[in-house]
Amino acid sequence: MTVIDIPGSKSVTARALFLAAAADGTTTLLRPLHSDDTEGFTEGLTRLGYGVTREPDRWHIEGRPAGPAVTDAEVHCRDGATTARFLPTLAAAASRGTYRFDASAQMRRRPLAPLTEALRTLGVDLRHEGAEGHHPLTIEASGVKGGELTLDAGESSQYLTALLMLGPLTAEGLRIDVTELVSAPYIEITLSMMRSFGVEVTREGNTFTVPSGGYRATTYAVEPDASTASYFFAAAALTGREVTVPGLGADALQGDLRFTEVLRRMGADVRTTADATTVRSSGRLSGLTVNMRDISDTMPTLAAIAPFATSPVRIEDVANTRVKECDRLEACAQNLRAMGITVHTGPDWIEIHPGTPRPTEIVTHGDHRIVMSFAVAGLRAPGTTYDDPGCVRKTFPGFHAAFAEFTAGSAG
Ligand SMILES: O=C(O)C1=C[C@@H](OP(=O)(O)O)[C@@H](O)[C@H](O)C1
Numbered sequence: 001m002t003v004i005d006i007p008g009s010k011s012v013t014a015r016a017l018f019l020a021a022a023a024d025g026t027t028t029l030l031r032p033l034h035s036d037d038t039e040g041f042t043e044g045l046t047r048l049g050y051g052v053t054r055e056p057d058r059w060h061i062e063g064r065p066a067g068p069a070v071t072d073a074e075v076h077c078r079d080g081a082t083t084a085r086f087l088p089t090l091a092a093a094a095s096r097g098t099y100r101f102d103a104s105a106q107m108r109r110r111p112l113a114p115l116t117e118a119l120r121t122l123g124v125d126l127r128h129e130g131a132e133g134h135h136p137l138t139i140e141a142s143g144v145k146g147g148e149l150t151l152d153a154g155e156s157s158q159y160l161t162a163l164l165m166l167g168p169l170t171a172e173g174l175r176i177d178v179t180e181l182v183s184a185p186y187i188e189i190t191l192s193m194m195r196s197f198g199v200e201v202t203r204e205g206n207t208f209t210v211p212s213g214g215y216r217a218t219t220y221a222v223e224p225d226a227s228t229a230s231y232f233f234a235a236a237a238l239t240g241r242e243v244t245v246p247g248l249g250a251d252a253l254q255g256d257l258r259f260t261e262v263l264r265r266m267g268a269d270v271r272t273t274a275d276a277t278t279v280r281s282s283g284r285l286s287g288l289t290v291n292m293r294d295i296s297d298t299m300p301t302l303a304a305i306a307p308f309a310t311s312p313v314r315i316e317d318v319a320n321t322r323v324k325e326c327d328r329l330e331a332c333a334q335n336l337r338a339m340g341i342t343v344h345t346g347p348d349w350i351e352i353h354p355g356t357p358r359p360t361e362i363v364t365h366g367d368h369r370i371v372m373s374f375a376v377a378g379l380r381a382p383g384t385t386y387d388d389p390g391c392v393r394k395t396f397p398g399f400h401a402a403f404a405e406f407t408a409g410s411a412g
């Protein structure tokens with residue numbers, strides 16, 4: 001049995017940084033994620049004048065309920081959509097200031113329009129430099145009064161998370177009617193974390209009511225990243241081993257832990273305690289049809305192990321994986337085909353047939369999840385390489401060393 005320590009959750013770290021910045025008092029974050037996405041977020045906060053002090057296992061953030069300490073700033077959000085969608089929303093609440101945001105080439109391509117339109121509906125003066133609904137953008141902040149909104153979050157739940165977190169910073173609070181929602185479990189993370197920082201959101205069906213006022217600083221422990229854990233769970237399932245991830249148990253916030261239910265349906269043995277999850281397998285996996293709308297960051301993990309199943313794997317309702325770090329449906333199909341596997345795709349689905357993948361150079365499209373997913377497939381296709389192995393820095397800079405140690409340690 002191998003016990004593996006997984007780095008902190010990207011999603012939890014990003015939310016905690018936003019909430020801590022907006023809170024009254026100094027927040028301490030325990031076990032935050034150190035990666036390009038979260039460093040981009042803290043760098044952005046620093047540019048906006050927030051005080052962030054980082055020790056290896058704890059970060060301290062001096063909250064500023066009144067908003068950024070500077071009235072003029074340029075922020076580069078790098079490749080992180082949480083940064084690119086949450087930080088401009090935080091800056092919009094400032095009572096006065098001009099804030100320009102830009103991002104990586106891929107993040108400039110990724111959509112933002114439902115969020116920027118919602119901010120404009122709330123009276124925020126927001127200008128795009130190029131295409132509407134994309135970075136770069138400039139906000140002339142003058143405070144947000146609040147009110148009612150209708151939001152389509154069918155492309156990204158992050159629009160809704162950003163607006164929910166904005167709610168307490170508005171003068172009158174927010175009422176948000178959501179028409180479509182993807183990645184729904186991420187909203188549960190948001191609501192739970194807002195509660196930890198002192199704000200209770202009321203939800204009736206698809207309507208969220210957020211009161212005005214009052215995030216309180218706290219000490220917040222970041223749980224391990226469930227999407228990152230999926231590579232280790234999948235590796236155990238594929239190679240007939242056992243792995244335990246402490247810190248991700250029945251009480252975990254992250255929906256992506258439900259990836260283990262997919263492995264269970266494929267034949268793995270999954271045990272969950274209050275504080276840990278263990279996956280054990282004989283290595284024999286069956287195919288399935290599965291809807292991954294809620295947990296689509298783990299779609300590439302499943303796609304990469306799918307050829308080893310005894311029958312086809314069909315993954316449905318994952319259209320929004322086409323607007324992530326790359327078009328993940330096509331990237332998975334392209335790489336699996338290069339490995340000699342039969343794959344079919346549609347607008348929002350992928351179907352992968354059993355086969356024996358041969359090693360190839362994986363075309364990563366700069367996407368951390370393509371590398372980490374195909375590293376799992378590579379366990380049964382030795383010689384697999386990557387055109388950009390370093391892009392794992394987005395969420396897990398130490399992935400290659402950790403994965404090599406894990407697979408060596410659990411061999412036999
Ligand atoms: O809120 C978050 O932290 C995230 C929400 C999801 O995005 P979408 O809602 O765009 O699917 C997920 O894919 C992303 O990695 C992190």
Ligand SMILES: C=C(OP(=O)(O)O)C(=O)O
Nearest residue numbers: 079080081082297324369
């Ligand atoms: C989609 C992802 O990230 P983000 O949307 O936060 O850039 C991811 O980490 O898989």
